[in-house]
Amino acid sequence: MDALTFGTPRLARHLMAPSSQNKDILEIQLDRVLEELDVSQEQFIDLCILCGCDFCGRIAGVGPTTALKLMKEHGTIEEVVKHLEKKASKTIPDPYPFKEARELFKSMDVLTGEQLPELKWGNVDEEQLVKFLVGEKSFSEDRIRKTIGKLKAAHGRSTQGRLESFFGPVTVKPATKRKEPPTKGTAKAVKKGKLGAVGKKPK
Incomplete structure (x- = not known):
């Protein structure tokens, strides 16, 4: 905020x-x-x-x-x-x-983009970081050391994923064919063997 x-x-x-x-x-x-x-x-x-x-x-x-x-x-x-x-x-x-x-x-x-040196990800110099943030910027040492621990744990892991990875895979269910209700009298005819399974009279 x-x-x-x-x-x-x-x-x-x-x-x-x-x-x-x-x-x-x-x-x-x-x-x-x-x-x-x-x-x-x-x-x-x-x-x-x-x-x-x-x-x-x-x-x-x-x-x-x-x-x-x-x-x-x-x-x-x-x-x-x-x-x-x-x-x-x-x-x-x-x-x-x-x-x-x-x-x-x-x-x-604040530094502009042109003023920033080339940034490279390397090992965390813990004591120098604590000296700067705690000694010069008055941050809590306990808070800084905990954050450094998280940085160390994250070092070597995979790089940042793509944006769509935050939303999970999209699965699409195959469309199912809607069964048409049997016409009047068809069910009884199939049961008596007068009609085949596809609704036609057997030869």
């Missing part, structure tokens, strides 16, 4: 959900979200930070409904924090780097 906070115009959810879950694909349009919530993109970013994000702690007791109400009343997260600091029932996390989090959402570190 944080793709919307980064500014993606459309978000598709449940695209690859298992068929057993019977979930419809949900398309979310950012402009409609902002219109329905009656906030700007900048306020939407502040709203998402208030609800909790990967870059910043969460204020206890402030969920989506309260966060939206506070954002509409005070306009920015700075003013919301000032308001909440006056309430003894609300404790602001320390540290609470909402400004840095906001800047990450507004000015994400």
Whole structure:
């Protein structure tokens, strides 16, 4: 969902959900979200930070409904924090780097296709990956190591299948010839031996 906070115009959810879950694909349009919530993109970013994000702690007791109400009343997260600091029932996390989090959402570190080096699949350098994601990007080390384990297990398996493989094989049953009901009196005639099996008089 944080793709919307980064500014993606459309978000598709449940695209690859298992068929057993019977979930419809949900398309979310950012402009409609902002219109329905009656906030700007900048306020939407502040709203998402208030609800909790990967870059910043969460204020206890402030969920989506309260966060939206506070954002509409005070306009920015700075003013919301000032308001909440006056309430003894609300404790602001320390540290609470909402400004840095906001800047990450507004000015994400992105490389264009031309800037990317040639990518080759090789063995996972576990310690370097942990150093980068945990040390520099503040991810959970336990979560990263579990994901690395999955990558190692997947290495060497078959390549990605074709799109139709997700939907299973299509089987077509052969058409069966519909039996015509016997005409009146035919069944009795066959039983008495007056008619053959194909409905004709035996010679």
